Amino acid sequence: xxxxxxxxxxMTLNEDFAVKENNVSAGLPAHETVYRTLRERILFGELTPxxxxxxxxxxxxxGAGMTPVREAIRxxxxxGALVFQGNRRVCVPILSQANLDELAFARSAxxxxxxxxxxxxxxxxxxxxxxxxxxxxxxxxxxGDVGTYLRCNYEFHKALYxxxxxxxxxxxxxxxxxxxxxxxxxxxxxxxxxxxxDQHKQAIAAMVNKDPHSAAEAMSADVTQGMDQVALALHxxxx
Amino acid sequence: xxxxxxxxxxMTLNEDFAVKENNVSAGLPAHETVYRTLRERILFGELTPxxxxxxxxxxxxxGAGMTPVREAIRxxxxxGALVFQGNRRVCVPILSQANLDELAFARSAxxxxxxxxxxxxxxxxxxxxxxxxxxxxxxxxxxGDVGTYLRCNYEFHKALYxxxxxxxxxxxxxxxxxxxxxxxxxxxxxxxxxxxxDQHKQAIAAMVNKDPHSAAEAMSADVTQGMDQVALALHxxxx
DNA sequence: CATTAAAAAATTTGATCATATTCTGATGGA
DNA sequence: TCCATCAGAATATGATCAAATTTTTTAATG
Numbered sequence: 373x374x375x376x377x378x379x380x381x382x383m384t385l386n387e388d389f390a391v392k393e394n395n396v397s398a399g400l401p402a403h404e405t406v407y408r409t410l411r412e413r414i415l416f417g418e419l420t421p422x423x424x425x426x427x428x429x430x431x432x433x434x435g436a437g438m439t440p441v442r443e444a445i446r447x448x449x450x451x452g453a454l455v456f457q458g459n460r461r462v463c464v465p466i467l468s469q470a471n472l473d474e475l476a477f478a479r480s481a482x483x484x485x486x487x488x489x490x491x492x493x494x495x496x497x498x499x500x501x502x503x504x505x506x507x508x509x510x511x512x513x514x515x516g517d518v519g520t521y522l523r524c525n526y527e528f529h530k531a532l533y534x535x536x537x538x539x540x541x542x543x544x545x546x547x548x549x550x551x552x553x554x555x556x557x558x559x560x561x562x563x564x565x566x567x568x569x570d571q572h573k574q575a576i577a578a579m580v581n582k583d584p585h586s587a588a589e590a591m592s593a594d595v596t597q598g599m600d601q602v603a604l605a606l607h608x609x610x611x
Numbered sequence: 612x613x614x615x616x617x618x619x620x621x622m623t624l625n626e627d628f629a630v631k632e633n634n635v636s637a638g639l640p641a642h643e644t645v646y647r648t649l650r651e652r653i654l655f656g657e658l659t660p661x662x663x664x665x666x667x668x669x670x671x672x673x674g675a676g677m678t679p680v681r682e683a684i685r686x687x688x689x690x691g692a693l694v695f696q697g698n699r700r701v702c703v704p705i706l707s708q709a710n711l712d713e714l715a716f717a718r719s720a721x722x723x724x725x726x727x728x729x730x731x732x733x734x735x736x737x738x739x740x741x742x743x744x745x746x747x748x749x750x751x752x753x754x755g756d757v758g759t760y761l762r763c764n765y766e767f768h769k770a771l772y773x774x775x776x777x778x779x780x781x782x783x784x785x786x787x788x789x790x791x792x793x794x795x796x797x798x799x800x801x802x803x804x805x806x807x808x809d810q811h812k813q814a815i816a817a818m819v820n821k822d823p824h825s826a827a828e829a830m831s832a833d834v835t836q837g838m839d840q841v842a843l844a845l846h847x848x849x850x
Numbered sequence: 851c852a853t854t855a856a857a858a859a860a861t862t863t864g865a866t867c868a869t870a871t872t873c874t875g876a877t878g879g880a
Numbered sequence: 881t882c883c884a885t886c887a888g889a890a891t892a893t894g895a896t897c898a899a900a901t902t903t904t905t906t907a908a909t910g
Binding site: 667699700 | 862863864865
């Protein structure tokens with residue numbers, strides 16, 4: 373049994389940080405807030421492959437304490453979003469072609485299954501929500517708004533994961549996204565949104581038709597296509 | 612495990628702990644040592660599904676400081692080996708049948724690919740090493756030695772991962788093992804080693820024959836078979 | 851008067867921070 | 881080029897505060 377608490381302490385800088393930096397409702401632990409902030413930055417490109425991430429830097433930037441920052445970094449390192457760089461340093465990983473191949477395989481396999489599950493449970497309301505996200509995505513592409521495109525694309529996939537109701541597979545897919553995000557961001561930042569294609573409409577159509585297999589194939593193709601484009605663009609860049 | 616209870620020291624106990632308790636070469640950071648120790652405990656069953664893991668408890672048991680323990684827990688939580696229990700507490704997750712299904716799918720898909728890659732690169736020396744591990748495994752089964760069986764089984768799979776030379780997929784497979792370990796341990800602890808079967812010899816034979824596809828199929832079957840057995844045993848237990 | 855439920859204290863545990871210590875890489879002199 | 885020294889960054893600890901659980905006390909009801 374527990375009872376309501378008295379008003380919140382005033383002296384911590386964290387509240388300030390939580391509210392100002394990251395409009396997440398206060399009350400979350402600082403390590404969680406730091407984690408989410410860093411995660412966003414990695415996913416949507418404030419941090420680029422190869423970039424160093426220092427504890428001190430984050431403490432200064434976020435106004436957070438040392439322990440929460442350390443915990444957030446450990447978590448992201450465990451998820452593969454950051455890597456230990458030699459001794460005591462961490463940075464955003466740079467993906468080799470072999471890494472991209474691994475990611476393409478894993479993402480394709482996992483997302484395929486997630487969409488297969490999602491297609492069996494999807495409701496008309498959810499279909500409408502997907503269409504709405506996809507429209508926003510198309511609009512962002514048309515405008516060349518890379519940031520919005522990245523967020524909408526992520527949101528579309530996340531919505532599918534949610535429908536699948538498979539927490540472990542969702543966690544895996546989310547982790548893979550975290551590895552892939554920085555590279556996608558680099559490619560889009562360099563090439564813009566002009567050449568972007570996806571299979572979202574095909575997937576939605578298959579879901580409407582109650583055809584889980586086709587939906588799964590569509591999203592598998594979507595993933596593979598995206599990964600191929602990134603691999604190509606990153607590879608071109610090297611010359 | 613016998614850890615010194617008293618902590619009336621002045622200098623750090625950690626070196627002592629790192630060297631004596633966990634024959635890891637000294638010089639590793641404490642958070643790494645704590646992580647590895649906890650990981651072992653989860654994989655090989657000192658911790659059972661549902662069991663609470665407290666920071667204070669680990670500090671007392673391991674003689675480690677608070678920050679390293681917290682970091683290790685964050686890391687394992689990110690890997691799915693531990694879960695947040697309501698408010699602020701963590702415990703070893705209890706897998707539902709749906710969770711087991713997800714795990715079976717993911718493990719099968721990932722390991723299949725890893726073995727496929729491994730079979731293309733395997734050397735005679737490595738084949739010999741696999742046979743050696745498998746022999747130790749059979750011996751453990753014959754003796755009913757659950758602990759050794761679990762370790763050998765893990766070692767066999769890890770050896771395959773290593774041969775595949777695919778760090779991201781290996782990391783994924785390792786993480787999945789961490790989720791699956793506690794339940795496997797429970798089942799083996801309850802039913803002994805008598806009913807255990809595997810496809811290791813078929814996989815080795817396929818690798819010798821330079822047949823990556825068959826090797827992949829064999830290990831996929833191995834994984835599925837194992838997961839099914841665990842699911843069955845856990846389910847039976849509930850009645 | 852006993853039983854039970856709510857309230858309050860006490861205890862345990864988690865979260866955060868300030869600080870001391872250790873390590874790494876860089877700089878500069880021999 | 882090599883070694884010593886030094887600044888800065890990471891690691892680790894214990895103190896402090898907040899939150900949640902457990903235990904004890906209190907009050908109300910039959």
